[in-house]
Amino acid sequence: MKKRQIVVVGGIAAGTSAAAKAARFNPHAEVILLEQSETISYGVCEIPYLIAGEIKEEEKLVIFSPEKFSRQKGVTVKTLHKVEKIIPNKRKLVVRDLNKSEFKEFSYDKLIITTGALPKKLNIAGEDSGNVFPVRSRDNAKNILKYLQTENPKKIAIIGGGFIGIEMAEAFRKLEKEVTLIHQFSLPLEILEDETRECVLKELTANGVNFIGNVKTEAFITSKKGKVEYVITNKGTFETDLVIVAIGVDSNVALAKTAGLRLGKTGALFVNNLQRTSNDNIFAAGDCCEVKNIVNGKMSYIPLATIAARAGRVAGENAAGGNTKFDGAIYSVAVRVFNLEIARVGLSSAEASQIYKIVTETIVSDSKIPFMPGNKKITLKLIIDQISKRIIGANIYGEAGAALRANTLAIAIQNKMTINDLAHSDLIYSPPFAPLWDPILVAANQVMKKL
Amino acid sequence: MKKRQIVVVGGIAAGTSAAAKAARFNPHAEVILLEQSETISYGVCEIPYLIAGEIKEEEKLVIFSPEKFSRQKGVTVKTLHKVEKIIPNKRKLVVRDLNKSEFKEFSYDKLIITTGALPKKLNIAGEDSGNVFPVRSRDNAKNILKYLQTENPKKIAIIGGGFIGIEMAEAFRKLEKEVTLIHQFSLPLEILEDETRECVLKELTANGVNFIGNVKTEAFITSKKGKVEYVITNKGTFETDLVIVAIGVDSNVALAKTAGLRLGKTGALFVNNLQRTSNDNIFAAGDCCEVKNIVNGKMSYIPLATIAARAGRVAGENAAGGNTKFDGAIYSVAVRVFNLEIARVGLSSAEASQIYKIVTETIVSDSKIPFMPGNKKITLKLIIDQISKRIIGANIYGEAGAALRANTLAIAIQNKMTINDLAHSDLIYSPPFAPLWDPILVAANQVMKKL
Numbered sequence: 001m002k003k004r005q006i007v008v009v010g011g012i013a014a015g016t017s018a019a020a021k022a023a024r025f026n027p028h029a030e031v032i033l034l035e036q037s038e039t040i041s042y043g044v045c046e047i048p049y050l051i052a053g054e055i056k057e058e059e060k061l062v063i064f065s066p067e068k069f070s071r072q073k074g075v076t077v078k079t080l081h082k083v084e085k086i087i088p089n090k091r092k093l094v095v096r097d098l099n100k101s102e103f104k105e106f107s108y109d110k111l112i113i114t115t116g117a118l119p120k121k122l123n124i125a126g127e128d129s130g131n132v133f134p135v136r137s138r139d140n141a142k143n144i145l146k147y148l149q150t151e152n153p154k155k156i157a158i159i160g161g162g163f164i165g166i167e168m169a170e171a172f173r174k175l176e177k178e179v180t181l182i183h184q185f186s187l188p189l190e191i192l193e194d195e196t197r198e199c200v201l202k203e204l205t206a207n208g209v210n211f212i213g214n215v216k217t218e219a220f221i222t223s224k225k226g227k228v229e230y231v232i233t234n235k236g237t238f239e240t241d242l243v244i245v246a247i248g249v250d251s252n253v254a255l256a257k258t259a260g261l262r263l264g265k266t267g268a269l270f271v272n273n274l275q276r277t278s279n280d281n282i283f284a285a286g287d288c289c290e291v292k293n294i295v296n297g298k299m300s301y302i303p304l305a306t307i308a309a310r311a312g313r314v315a316g317e318n319a320a321g322g323n324t325k326f327d328g329a330i331y332s333v334a335v336r337v338f339n340l341e342i343a344r345v346g347l348s349s350a351e352a353s354q355i356y357k358i359v360t361e362t363i364v365s366d367s368k369i370p371f372m373p374g375n376k377k378i379t380l381k382l383i384i385d386q387i388s389k390r391i392i393g394a395n396i397y398g399e400a401g402a403a404l405r406a407n408t409l410a411i412a413i414q415n416k417m418t419i420n421d422l423a424h425s426d427l428i429y430s431p432p433f434a435p436l437w438d439p440i441l442v443a444a445n446q447v448m449k450k451l
Numbered sequence: 452m453k454k455r456q457i458v459v460v461g462g463i464a465a466g467t468s469a470a471a472k473a474a475r476f477n478p479h480a481e482v483i484l485l486e487q488s489e490t491i492s493y494g495v496c497e498i499p500y501l502i503a504g505e506i507k508e509e510e511k512l513v514i515f516s517p518e519k520f521s522r523q524k525g526v527t528v529k530t531l532h533k534v535e536k537i538i539p540n541k542r543k544l545v546v547r548d549l550n551k552s553e554f555k556e557f558s559y560d561k562l563i564i565t566t567g568a569l570p571k572k573l574n575i576a577g578e579d580s581g582n583v584f585p586v587r588s589r590d591n592a593k594n595i596l597k598y599l600q601t602e603n604p605k606k607i608a609i610i611g612g613g614f615i616g617i618e619m620a621e622a623f624r625k626l627e628k629e630v631t632l633i634h635q636f637s638l639p640l641e642i643l644e645d646e647t648r649e650c651v652l653k654e655l656t657a658n659g660v661n662f663i664g665n666v667k668t669e670a671f672i673t674s675k676k677g678k679v680e681y682v683i684t685n686k687g688t689f690e691t692d693l694v695i696v697a698i699g700v701d702s703n704v705a706l707a708k709t710a711g712l713r714l715g716k717t718g719a720l721f722v723n724n725l726q727r728t729s730n731d732n733i734f735a736a737g738d739c740c741e742v743k744n745i746v747n748g749k750m751s752y753i754p755l756a757t758i759a760a761r762a763g764r765v766a767g768e769n770a771a772g773g774n775t776k777f778d779g780a781i782y783s784v785a786v787r788v789f790n791l792e793i794a795r796v797g798l799s800s801a802e803a804s805q806i807y808k809i810v811t812e813t814i815v816s817d818s819k820i821p822f823m824p825g826n827k828k829i830t831l832k833l834i835i836d837q838i839s840k841r842i843i844g845a846n847i848y849g850e851a852g853a854a855l856r857a858n859t860l861a862i863a864i865q866n867k868m869t870i871n872d873l874a875h876s877d878l879i880y881s882p883p884f885a886p887l888w889d890p891i892l893v894a895a896n897q898v899m900k901k902l
Contacts (some may be wrong), residue, residue: 013887046820046882055882060822097718189780294877306880308886327875334879335602343879369497371511403884404855407891408862410878414867424778427861429757431497431506433854436464440858 003030007093007106008075008318009083010114011040012287012432013305016064017312020073020318031075033263034083034095039138040066045305048143048167051148052174058145062137062306086111086259088279099212101433110281110319112258114312116300117249117287117303122159126220131227132243135164144153154178157218157231160246163186163335166200168244169209170338171258179209180238182231184247185446186213190220190370192331192344193381195362196395212238231293249303251288264290266301273325275315283319284310292328295347295392295413296355302331332410334403343406345412356392361447365402365439374433376400381441382419390419390451393445401434408440419444419451452681455480457770458544458557459526460534460706462491464521464756465514465737468763469563469770469778473876477771482526483557485546487533491517496756498592500620502599503625509596514588515529528836537562537710539730557842561732561770564707565763568754570616582678582693582741589900595693596797599668604692608682610668611697612639614738614786617651620660621693621789630660631689633682635698637664642784643795644832646813647846651788658789663689700754702739715741717752724776726766734770736762743779745844746798746864747806784852790827794857796900797844797864800834807836807843812898818852823882831894840869840902842895851884859891870895870902 006029008019015033024033033040043064049055063149066077066130074145080098083106085093093106119134121127121279133144156172158165161183172179176290181204185195188204188211220243221230231238241430251268253261262278264270269289271277277284286308295299314326334343340358352358360383366373383393384440394409396402423444429436437445457480459470466484474482484491492515492805499574500506517528520613522661531549533585534557538545570579570585570726582604584595598604607623612634622774623630632639632655639662655662663686671694672681682689702719704712713729715721718742722728728735737759742749765777785794803809811834812824819826827850845860847853863873875893 021574028615043820043887045880045887046823049823049882054824057822132701193782205713250864284515304880306877310875310877317630318891320588327872329877332879334881336882336883339705341884369494371498371506371508372500373505401855403881405850405858407856407859407878407885407889411859411862411866411868411873411876413869414861414872414876417862417866421778422763422862422867425862425865426757426761426796427494427858428783428854429755429852430785431494431500431786432787433785433792435754436496438858439655 003005004321005107005111006031006107006112008033008112008114010116010286011035012042012076012114012116013042014308014312014315015114016041017309018114018285018316021073021313021316022200023074023137024316025322029320033075033077034081035077035079035104036098037138038079040064040077040079041069042138043391044136047135048164048171050141050401051168052142058142061141078417081198081205081277083245085150085257088257088259088282091281094315103203108281112315112319113277113282113288114286115255115288116254119245120248120250122245124206124217124219126222126228127245129220129222129226129228131241132220132245134245135168140413140430147242148175151241151310155239155241156180156244156278157182157238157240157242158244158246159231160248161185161211162246162248163333164246165191165244166335166337168202168246173208176262179185180240181209181275182215182238183211184215184235191348192342193349193395195381196342196397199331199340199379199397200342203340249287251301253288258289260425261341264299266299267367268301273327274323275311275326276318285315293331294328294439296351302329303367304333306332330410330413332406333429334406339398339399341402342397344395345401345406345410346381346391348393352383352385352392357449358385359384359386359447360376361450363439363446365442367398367439368433369431369435374400378402378405378439380439382444382447384447384451386451387422390416391419391422403441419448423448453774455560456558457482457561457563458559458565459565461737462528463493463495463565463567464485465567465759465766466565467492467520468760469565469736469767470492470526472764474525476773477770480526482769483528483535484689485532485557486528486530488589489530489547491515491528491530493521493589494690495587499615501592501624502595503576503622509593512592512741520545527804529804532588534706537706539710539733542732559732561734563766563770564728564733564739564807565737566703566706566737570696571699571701571877573668573696573698575668575670577673578696580671580673580677580679585617585694585696586683587700594777600624600691600694601624606692607631607691607693607695608633608692608693609697610682611699612662613697613699614634614640614784616695616829617786617788618746619697620655621787631658632662632667633668633684633689634662635667642799643793644800644846646832647793647848650791650830650848651793653793655790657854694780700738702752704739707735707739715750717741717750719752724778725769725774726762726777727769734766736766744782746781747802750821753780755784757783760807762847773804781855781864786844786855786887790850791848792851792853793848795846796855797842797862798834798869799844803834803836803843808838810898811900811902812836813892814890814894814897816893817886818849818890819884829853829856829890831890833879833898835870835893835898835902837902839877840871841867842870856891870899875901
């Protein structure tokens with residue numbers, strides 16, 4: 001019997017999850033992973049901590065080398081293989097082998113597309129200068145590190161106040177650089193609640209980040225050596241030695257388009273709950289496709305490694321002959337901003353207001369009992385649907401114990417828990433870890449008074 | 452109209468919760484709190500951290516003074532008032548005023564009994580010596596502190612390897628005392644899984660606690676000054692300067708018995724889900740009564756401050772004319788043992804095996820990504836019902852990030868979550884806080900392979 005041939009395109013979070021799962025689920029399948037760069041299985045989210053020096057060696061970010069992945073997971077790995085085109089009716093791929101600059105064809109029974117996302121561009125002159133970097137790939141990381149070593153830049157301009165921009169701002173401040181963070185809105189991190197965003201801004205400012213909000217980046221002025229020297233905005237000109245552009249990502253659907261696959265309203269690849277695309281033989285996972293937000297039921301674009309890894313496993317299992325479902329995500333995300341732990345789970349109040357009549361409550365409470373060493377204040381905002389009394393979203397932040405508490409709220413949201421049930425939850429109490437009334441219980445009891 | 456008179460007997464966790472809630476819920480009620488000692492609203496669980504010097508001032512453990520509680524909560528507080536007898540058919544209490552050594556009568560419309568628990572006694576000679584202390588009250592705490600200051604004991608014998616015994620062992624080791632921990636079983640902390648208990652024993656030993664297991668304490672030998680000098684056991688004699696007896700507690704139901712109230716099978720006071728006793732006008736909450744374990748549906752004796760505080764609120768509200776339910780508890784508990792965070796939620800495998808066919812899995816995983824500073828190993832044991840595939844219990848321990856993760860599992864257990872749903876949960880990932888696959892997800896995915 002001919003082996004089922006499963007080809008995975010892309011080798012980061014979703015791709016490696018999919019390939020490993022496919023090979024494990026169906027030992028009789030031949031699983032081939034095609035990756036256009038030299039590296040697979042790379043921790044992109046860790047790049048800011050590498051730049052900051054918290055992670056000491058760049059090589060640590062490689063979880064599996066191609067050889068190790070191949071050996072341990074039973075997957076054929078071909079790096080420097082760029083898939084140019086899908087021919088769905090022949091179940092063939094046209095692939096450029098970048099080693100030899102030659103074209104090859106690969107056949108597949110099932111194809112898994114995990115082409116990820118591409119960093120958005122400003123589309124202004126100078127963007128391709130030697131001191132302008134996105135933060136999206138191993139090459140980006142290596143290039144930033146190299147530039148830091150060889151050129152010792154003093155002034156850093158970061159365009160974009162999303163998660164990556166903020167993490168990079170922190171990283172460069174730890175290296176004692178002068179950091180200007182240029183953002184299109186008045187507050188960073190649009191996906192958080194306004195009070196959370198204000199707190200983030202305060203923490204950035206307190207730690208020496210020069211945040212310039214409500215601003216449009218208009219041009220780069222480059223030197224004769226081809227380096228950007230000035231960032232020109234509608235709010236003034238900023239001198240710089242190194243520029244980070246982190247204004248978000250777009251799903252990378254160019255390859256999927258060659259197969260005529262359906263895109264969703266978000267512009268990312270449509271998939272059903274089996275991670276199957278509009279073509280029965282083609283699956284997809286990760287930042288190239290949409291994911292269902294299980295709180296409001298909407299197909300959404302949430303490019304996060306957690307979702308990519310989990311959806312990748314589902315795609316892998318189903319491509320290998322399984323029938324497992326991916327229910328979706330609730331948008332659980334956390335970030336450290338200097339001394340603050342910040343997390344969001346579930347809907348924002350803006351999203352929630354579109355379909356629910358919401359009630360919110362923000363409390364400030366203690367992470368431990370007040371007189372225990374290490375006690376810190378935690379701020380928690382709960383977002384409740386007034387009709388069903390379900391908890392549908394939360395922001396939580398503080399100096400300690402905020403991020404892991406977000407997971408407790410995540411499980412509550414996923415289980416469609418009412419606020420009454422949450423208020424009566426049996427959570428731990430032990431002076432070194434938590435107060436008698438955990439902030440979650442304090443907030444739940446408080447918001448109930450409004451219902 | 453005559454005011455509804457609500458009398459609460461006992462002023463620690465359950466009593467203060469009940470009284471405050473009753474007064475808030477029904478501003479027309481007169482709420483009277485009777486407490487036999489001088490202090491209400493005292494943090495008993497914090498005593499070990501006070502002894503260790505982590506909490507600097509003994510007074511900090513008083514959350515509300517009687518005056519402050521009275522003023523802020525609208526409750527009449529009478530300390531040094533010992534209730535001797537309940538006369539249910541007259542709805543009267545016979546109370547001894549210890550200030551004046553005289554008897555008084557108090558009438559009630561609704562009574563709330565929160566008489567707590569009493570430390571178990573060894574019932575051997577010498578137990579009432581001046582250097583033998585239980586750890587159950589403010590007076591105990593003050594007496595231990597005073598003895599430490601005046602007598603500077605070097606050798607400490609702790610009888611009992613439960614939570615209090617272990618926390619006290621840690622406290623005395625931090626004071627650089629020689630600590631012998633004498634326990635009736637081979638491993639400490641019976642309510643935890645055996646592998647967790649072994650890890651606790653290792654941590655105790657590594658930190659210089661001389662743990663003597665499987666031993667019966669037979670006698671104390673006292674000096675002429677009335678101090679215990681030797682603890683005699685079936686495994687040898689131990690010299691000591693100070694003895695802690697922490698062998699558990701018994702529900703304090705002596706007063707309840709004067710009213711002929713029904714006791715449960717555990718020996719503690721029976722209450723229904725309104726916290727009502729077998730007498731319609733008498734409610735109860737806290738360590739004097741039973742609580743329903745909502746995982747196995749059994750009435751259980753779980754003397755924990757968290758349950759007392761929550762059940763106290765329910766008793767208070769219902770005594771004040773409300774109709775709110777207390778669903779019960781899942782037995783969420785956490786303890787620090789030197790560098791280890793340890794927690795249990797839900798059933799133990801021994802309890803679970805009585806009614807379920809269980810499958811368990813123990814994994815060791817990373818609290819963060821492996822190469823981030825501060826990453827520690829976390830051990831997680833999941834207990835699953837093979838039929839329903841629900842998670843019904845867990846032990847989790849490690850040097851960091853274990854205790855708060857227990858709450859995430861607590862919410863999963865309370866929501867009767869299947870292991871499949873838990874494995875697909877959308878938890879946070881951020882290098883400073885958690886790995887891409889949180890230990891909870893690792894364990895859930897691992898145990899699924901056995902189902």
